[in-house]
Amino acid sequence: MKFALAGNPNSGKTTLFNALTGSTAHVGNWPGVTVDKRVGMYKKLGEQIEIVDLPGIYSMSPYTPEEVVSRNFMLEDKPDGIINIVDVTNLERNLYLTTQLLELDTPIIVALNMSDLLAKSGATVDIAKLEKALGVPCVEISALKGNNLQDLMKKAVAATKEKRIGWSVVKDSMITDLYNEVIGLYESTDMTDKAFHAVKMIENDELEIVHNLEIQEKVNLLKEDVDTGIFQGDYEGVVADARYKNITAHYSSALVKKENTGLSTSEKVDRVMTHRIWSIPIFLLIMFGVFHMTFSENLFYLGGLIPDSFDSAIFGSGKINSPGIILTNILGLGTGWIDGLISNALPAGTWYTGLIYNGIWGGVSAVLGFLMQILTLYFFIAILEDSGYMARVAFILDRAFRRMGLSGKAFMPLVMCFGCAIPGIMGTKTLENDAERRRTIMLTPFFSCGAKLPIWAAFGAVFAAQYSGINAEFLVFGTYIFGIAIAIIASFILKNTIVKGDTQPFIMELPTYHSPQARNITVLLWDKLKHYIKKVTTVIVGAIIVLWVLQSFNFRFEMVTDSAESIIGTIGRGISWLFVPLGFGMGENGWIFVVAAITGLIAKEMVVGTLGLFGGIEGAEGIEAGEIVGTSLGVLMLGIGGTIGGVSVAIPAMLSYMAFNLLSVPCMAAVAAAAGELNSRKHTWITIAFWMITSYLCSLVIFWLGTLIAWNPIIGISVAVALVIIIVGAIIIREKRNSRKALALL
Amino acid sequence: MEKLLKDFRPGEIGMVRNVKADGKIRRRLFDMGVTPGAEIMLRKVAPLGDPIQISLRGYELTLRKTEAETVIMEVSE
Numbered sequence: 005m006k007f008a009l010a011g012n013p014n015s016g017k018t019t020l021f022n023a024l025t026g027s028t029a030h031v032g033n034w035p036g037v038t039v040d041k042r043v044g045m046y047k048k049l050g051e052q053i054e055i056v057d058l059p060g061i062y063s064m065s066p067y068t069p070e071e072v073v074s075r076n077f078m079l080e081d082k083p084d085g086i087i088n089i090v091d092v093t094n095l096e097r098n099l100y101l102t103t104q105l106l107e108l109d110t111p112i113i114v115a116l117n118m119s120d121l122l123a124k125s126g127a128t129v130d131i132a133k134l135e136k137a138l139g140v141p142c143v144e145i146s147a148l149k150g151n152n153l154q155d156l157m158k159k160a161v162a163a164t165k166e167k168r169i170g171w172s173v174v175k176d177s178m179i180t181d182l183y184n185e186v187i188g189l190y191e192s193t194d195m196t197d198k199a200f201h202a203v204k205m206i207e208n209d210e211l212e213i214v215h216n217l218e219i220q221e222k223v224n225l226l227k228e229d230v231d232t233g234i235f236q237g238d239y240e241g242v243v244a245d246a247r248y249k250n251i252t253a254h255y256s257s258a259l260v261k262k263e264n265t266g267l268s269t270s271e272k273v274d275r276v277m278t279h280r281i282w283s284i285p286i287f288l289l290i291m292f293g294v295f296h297m298t299f300s301e302n303l304f305y306l307g308g309l310i311p312d313s314f315d316s317a318i319f320g321s322g323k324i325n326s327p328g329i330i331l332t333n334i335l336g337l338g339t340g341w342i343d344g345l346i347s348n349a350l351p352a353g354t355w356y357t358g359l360i361y362n363g364i365w366g367g368v369s370a371v372l373g374f375l376m377q378i379l380t381l382y383f384f385i386a387i388l389e390d391s392g393y394m395a396r397v398a399f400i401l402d403r404a405f406r407r408m409g410l411s412g413k414a415f416m417p418l419v420m421c422f423g424c425a426i427p428g429i430m431g432t433k434t435l436e437n438d439a440e441r442r443r444t445i446m447l448t449p450f451f452s453c454g455a456k457l458p459i460w461a462a463f464g465a466v467f468a469a470q471y472s473g474i475n476a477e478f479l480v481f482g483t484y485i486f487g488i489a490i491a492i493i494a495s496f497i498l499k500n501t502i503v504k505g506d507t508q509p510f511i512m513e514l515p516t517y518h519s520p521q522a523r524n525i526t527v528l529l530w531d532k533l534k535h536y537i538k539k540v541t542t543v544i545v546g547a548i549i550v551l552w553v554l555q556s557f558n559f560r561f562e563m564v565t566d567s568a569e570s571i572i573g574t575i576g577r578g579i580s581w582l583f584v585p586l587g588f589g590m591g592e593n594g595w596i597f598v599v600a601a602i603t604g605l606i607a608k609e610m611v612v613g614t615l616g617l618f619g620g621i622e623g624a625e626g627i628e629a630g631e632i633v634g635t636s637l638g639v640l641m642l643g644i645g646g647t648i649g650g651v652s653v654a655i656p657a658m659l660s661y662m663a664f665n666l667l668s669v670p671c672m673a674a675v676a677a678a679a680g681e682l683n684s685r686k687h688t689w690i691t692i693a694f695w696m697i698t699s700y701l702c703s704l705v706i707f708w709l710g711t712l713i714a715w716n717p718i719i720g721i722s723v724a725v726a727l728v729i730i731i732v733g734a735i736i737i738r739e740k741r742n743s744r745k746a747l748a749l750l
Numbered sequence: 751m752e753k754l755l756k757d758f759r760p761g762e763i764g765m766v767r768n769v770k771a772d773g774k775i776r777r778r779l780f781d782m783g784v785t786p787g788a789e790i791m792l793r794k795v796a797p798l799g800d801p802i803q804i805s806l807r808g809y810e811l812t813l814r815k816t817e818a819e820t821v822i823m824e825v826s827e
């Protein structure tokens with residue numbers, strides 16, 4: 005037996021699905037689109053009941069992939085029954101979808117969720133009245149508390165035993181006659197769900213029309229005699245109006261509210277969180293808190309209070325680490341232990357030791373190195389999401405994001421990219437518009453991810469030790485800011501050039517605040533973790549093995565001792581001239597940096613390791629940035645870029661190198677994720693090309709500007725300032741022109 | 751008196767008279783309950799001046815001013 009679970013977003017669908025199916029759920033994709041499909045089993049009634057979680061929708065209109073997926077499933081896959089979950093505290097809007105589901109011939113049961121909240125507010129719902137008006141069974145439940153779920157499922161099973169014929173509220177509306185005639189036209193066919201099809205036909209629904217062109221002709225003739233009043237022939241409007249009128253007339257009275265006593269808690273919270281002045285500082289503070297808890301090694305800046313003698317491999321030394329770092333340390337102890345086991349078990353110097361230890365295990369442990377930080381970041385973001393705050397963030401930021409051709413909803417996926425671009429790219433699912441989603445995906449590398457941090461840290465440590473003017477922390481922080489600045493500029497350029505596209509409407513529900521639920525968050529984290537591990541183990545580990553082969557063998561497939569002779573070394577030397585204009589390809593060791601950058605395109609966690617490999621340090625990816633100073637690797641890094649006219653250009657070349665690593669293709673796993681979300685080979689290639697071109701151009705500019713500044717600070721800085729003015733000016737002028745055009749259109 | 755939803759002040763209440771948007775946006779507004787006869791209160795304007803938050807049919811909805819411009823409201827003086 006198979007049930008579909010349908011309902012509005014925020015109605016508690018996920019909570020109910022998790023409560024019913026427990027650990028049996030598995031996540032997949034609906035064919036052809038990137039909408040999640042979740043299927044699970046309900047086992048408590050003895051028989052096997054399959055539950056398919058449809059995406060949360062407000063309507064069965066043909067416009068969003070979620071709506072089309074749900075619709076096709078109900079019409080074609082024909083579940084035995086539909087469980088329509090309804091937020092009883094928000095009955096009016098939720099029943100709008102119910103009036104559409106009632107048009108299907110499938111048995112339906114309405115689950116009135118959040119009944120605990122209703123009871124708390126002192127309101128009651130008249131079930132008998134509601135059942136009579138809807139003609140289907142209704143059950144009050146609390147998905148969160150688990151109340152009445154068994155009752156719901158029993159009644160759902162019972163409902164499937166009776167045959168049901170769909171009906172529409174349109175039968176009592178301003179177009180009653182038209183509806184009856186159209187239903188008549190469908191009577192002569194052998195189609196099921198006649199009421200549904202008839203209403204869709206009246207609405208001029210594009211998916212309905214293509215299948216029934218003859219009926220459409222007749223309906224168009226019938227419509228000529230109908231007066232639709234203020235709707236002036238807009239039948240979608242007429243039908244929507246009929247639904248809401250019907251709901252207000254029949255069902256609203258089933259809800260008995262207590263006299264309204266002032267503001268609800270949610271409204272009070274919202275007053276502060278989206279306050280005209282305070283909302284932005286609060287938002288910045290929350291985001292700072294999230295990052296602090298995830299990445300900081302000095303939690304709450306308590307370092308000064310902690311005695312230097314405090315020294316723990318897990319909690320930090322002389323200061324306390326943030327939860328993100330503590331978890332990373334714990335996992336690090338585990339991987340360190342496994343590392344020892346593997347290296348002891350394998351004989352040194354054989355090819356398979358290289359493959360297993362340096363190749364496979366090296367890749368896995370590099371990924372595990374920042375897994376915990378990603379999870380911690382995800383954890384906090386999931387709390388913000390589940391509580392309802394993320395919708396407010398979109399509300400607060402939309403204006404700013406919209407100027408860049410993005411929507412406020414792009415904030416969450418982009419913030420995830422500071423952890424890892426892959427969940428960020430997967431998170432763009434929530435963006436409705438294709439152009440917006442494409443633009444957002446193209447910006448993802450610019451938000452420096454966890455795998456890139458070791459690169460910044462290594463260069464920061466080495467250069468700060470050599471040059472008194474450089475501060476390592478400032479350099480790392482600056483890289484993050486630089487990435488954000490490039491993302492802003494790039495988004496302006498994208499929306500005016502290669503990914504044009506209408507700005508999408510922004511019409512979004514602001515759900516009531518809820519205290520976040522441990523169960524929802526664990527399920528979400530577990531889902532993400534599984535997804536992530538799958539991606540990582542397939543793509544990253546595969547890529548790292550390929551890389552190991554490229555580093556260990558030459559073109560005749562003989563194992564080499566000097567990596568310079570390897571396939572990738574040969575290629576690197578062959579193409580390093582391409583990177584001479586960027587500075588870091590210059591000098592006798594230029595090719596090494598090129599090779600490391602290329603391995604970075606496959607997986608960024610490999611960059612430092614590759615530099616170490618050629619710089620004479622095994623396992624450089626595992627050591628602390630500070631320990632690189634003074635080693636042969638450190639010397640190699642300081643020599644980046646060589647000299648021009650006898651003067652070292654190490655600093656501009658280093659900056660150019662960092663920019664290149666930051667802005668170029670993040671890793672093969674991210675490319676695979678992007679290809680999955682873009683769902684188009686062409687757009688995937690455009691995205692890759694955009695990353696490569698952006699990184700090349702930015703590095704080029706940085707290197708030559710930096711060299712100019714080193715040669716003559718006054719001229720160099722003037723040119724830099726002029727460049728910034730030109731870019732900002734061009735954006736402002738363009739924006740002015742765009743808004744004038746928009747005005748002219750109105 | 752007729753007034754556009756875009757021009758509402760926080761706390762102002764009115765009734766939808768008609769929605770002038772086209773196609774997908776119109777349908778979306780209807781689906782979310784912005785239909786003729788619905789009572790709407792402008793709850794607040796976002797800190798940067800756009801979008802706006804409205805309260806209707808017992809829930810909270812946010813939309814941009816460009817969309818609110820298409821919603822014609824009836825207000826009592």
Ligand SMILES: Nc1nc2c(ncn2[C@@H]2O[C@H](COP(=O)(O)OP(=O)(O)O)[C@@H](O)[C@H]2O)c(=O)[nH]1
Nearest residue numbers: 013014015016017018019118146147148518521
């Ligand atoms: N009080 C209460 N909260 C609930 C109930 N069901 C869900 N929630 C909360 O409502 C919010 C939205 O639920 P979720 O399952 O994510 O909704 P979805 O968007 O429909 O999947 C979450 O914060 C849940 O914890 C319920 O029966 N009672």
